[in-house]
Structures are given as C-alpha cells and as structure tokens.
Amino acid sequence: MPKATRQTKFLPIVAAVALALSSCGGGAGADPSNVNPEGEVKPREISWLLSRPADGGVIKTMEQIADEYAETHPGFALNLVTTPDRPSYIQKYETLAAANKLPELFDTDATPFAQKLASQGRMVDVDLLLKDLGLNDEYREAALNYQRFDDGSLYMVPFEFQLEFFWYNKDVFKKAGTKIPASLDDFPAMCKALKAEGVTPIALDGKDQWPLERYMSYYPFRMSGPEYIQKLKTGEAKFSDPEGKAAAKWLSELGKSGCFQKGFSSAGYSDAQGLFTSGKAGVYNIGTWELNNLATETLDAGVRDDVDYFTLPTIDGSATEKNEYVTPSGIGMAVNAQTYDPLVRDFLAFALERYPELYASTGALSPTTSAETTIPEKATKVFDKAIKQADEIGGDIAMPWDTQLDPATNTRLQQELTLLVQGDITSDEFITTMDAALKENVGE
Known part of the structure; x- marks a missing residue:
C-alpha cells in the first residue's frame, strides 16, 4: 500500500484519538x-x-545495556515493542495514549499531541531527570533542543545526533563547470549546468516523500528561522505568507530546472543513493546516518575520492547562519509518569550513563559530548570531517516538517509537493490548496 494512502487511512482514527x-x-x-x-x-x-x-x-545498543543490567538485577527485562513503519506507529501510540495504556517508555516527536500528554502530567520532566542524574551537561545542546516543545520544556531523551548535508561529486561539478551553491537561489543554475553535462543534478528519494518535504522547509528557515513552522503548524501562519510563497516558487523553479531525476516520485531510498554513489548524480541530500555508505571504502572506488559535502546554503538577508541547518536527534524517548518508579529510574540511570560510549563505538555520533565517535579503519577523510562538524553547529535548528505538521496536513503537503515539482500545478495553485488544507485541519 502506498505510504500516502496508508496515512490517509489512519486520519479518522487519529482524529478520534485526539478527541479521546x-x-x-x-x-x-x-x-x-x-x-x-x-x-x-x-x-x-x-x-x-x-x-x-x-x-x-x-x-x-539498548538491548546490550538491558542484558548487562539484568545480570545484576535478576527478573529484569526490557520488552521492545517495535513498529518501524511511522504511520502505523503513530496510530498505535496515540490509541494507547487515549486508552491510558502507554508502557513505561515510548517514542514520540515533539508534536502538539505529545505536548498535550505532557500538559496532563503524563510524561516525566526530562530536564529535571537529566539534572538529577548529573547528565544534563553532557548532552549536546542541539540534541536536546531538537526534542524540546516550542515553549522550551523537555520531555524526551535523545538517543541519536545527525547532521544533514548535501553530498556532492567534485569531479562531476568540475566537468560541468559549476561550483557549490553559495545561496539557495543558485540551485537552479547548478542543476542546469549538471544536467547539461548529462548527469542527474540531484538524486531524490521521491517515493518516501519526506526528502522532498525537506526542500520545502529550507527557504522558510533561511528567511525567518524556526518560527515559521512553529506558527504554521498551529494555524498562526499560512502557506500564503512570504515564507511559504518563496518556498513554493523555489520548488517550482527546481522542477523547471530539471533538478531531480525523471520519475523521481517512484524512486526509493536505495534508488536515490545508488544514483549518486555510481557517479550518475551530482548531489544527494542525506544525513550522517549514511556515513558508512558515503565516507568509507564501502563506496565505489570510482567515485570515492570525489565525494564531499556542503551544508545548507543561505540566502541574501538570511535570518539564520551557515552553521545552522537540519541537525536532528531523531525521535525521542518519553518516560511515562504514571508507571515511573524506582526501578525505571534506576535502569535509566544505568542506561543513559552506559549508552554514549557503546553507541559511539559503532561509528555513530552520540547525542552527548562525553563519547568520542570511533572512526572506522576504512573511513575516508570526509568521515572524520563530518564528525568534527558536529562541534561547529549553531543554535537554531531547521526542523523537519513531517515531525511538526498534523498528519492530515502533512500528507496533503507531500502529495502537492510532488505535483508542484513535476509541473502539474503552479505555485499559486499549491498555495491555495495548502492554505485550504491547513484551515480544514487546524483552523484559523
């Protein structure tokens, strides 16, 4: 079943859950x-x-930690109830919340739904928990800020930290006679130059839809920082505001300039990555979770030395800095206040102390600064460069819109973005449709 259809199927259920x-x-x-x-x-x-x-x-990592804890606490076990498919997970999570049957620990983004739970006293205050455990100063500020609600409160623990880059092929750029774009407004020209060289300008996973939605978020973030999406998701802002219009116009220009591969809407994650790693695409926008595929000897030798990255370009009069872009710490873990007891507290104290070192040993960026990432033996220089980049980011975060908007508006946005980039609708039609959807789903 297509992702968009599956999400739409769940909308009535989610609405009922919200009411409950x-x-x-x-x-x-x-x-x-x-x-x-x-x-x-x-x-x-x-x-x-x-x-x-x-x-x-x-x-x-958490399975290993739970096993270690159980060795000194006979009878303890951590039951992992996994639902990787996000729409299915949201349905399960919100249904259990409405029935007051959430388990001791549960994953959630910093959504209005989660904030409602927190306001009802159903989630442990993580700011206080980390301070009580003496760990608050060890976490990266950006990792914690990604989990915070708009009012600054913190009720989720981060277990990841990622940086999202524009990976590019230096040799392809050189042959096309183009440079790293200094501004978002330089993207159309870059795409035209790369296309003229006979390569796909930007490899895109259009099937999963969220990668294209990232592009929608970029221009507003540079124009006014994170405030626009904070207001948009509550109906305080509109798609017809200057930020939304600029983003729609930019996306339309990317489509007209042939920035993405033909048939991008049916291309999956591995398709997009394969297009770039084979040297058939000039740019690939993805996060550091793909470091092992993009910055080690796993990468094809024919392109390995040519792969580098650049960060999200700014615009004239940008409200945010060059070192501020998408730096997510993943979906967070909330702690159920109703089932919180000495055991849960003791296990979390053990787990959160042990976790950073074990997780960083896998070659991943820890959400803390207390653990140094283990660089694989077969890593390229870019791997180390990307890891060090984590210490240079700014305070504002470009939040992924799919974690911010309500499910109904988000589904419609993803559908309309594909039509916009394909040239099936104009930017004005896109704006009109999305403002109507926002009004219907969120209100004035």
Missing part, C-alpha cells in the same frame, strides 16, 4: 517532577514502545 485524549484526565496522581521516587528497586519487565529499525544502532 482531550477528554481524558491523564495521569491522575502522577508527579512529572518527582524524578527520584523513594522505594525499593524491584526488578520486573518494563516495555518500550518504539519506532526505530530493529537492526539499528539504538536498539542494538
């Missing part, structure tokens, strides 16, 4: 600020409802 949640009393008797409850640590099985790849570094 709004009338639910939440965590009666729970105190989100009581991060160090008194009592005996009594081992039992606890559960973590999560949305992460089962073979990914986060789950593998």
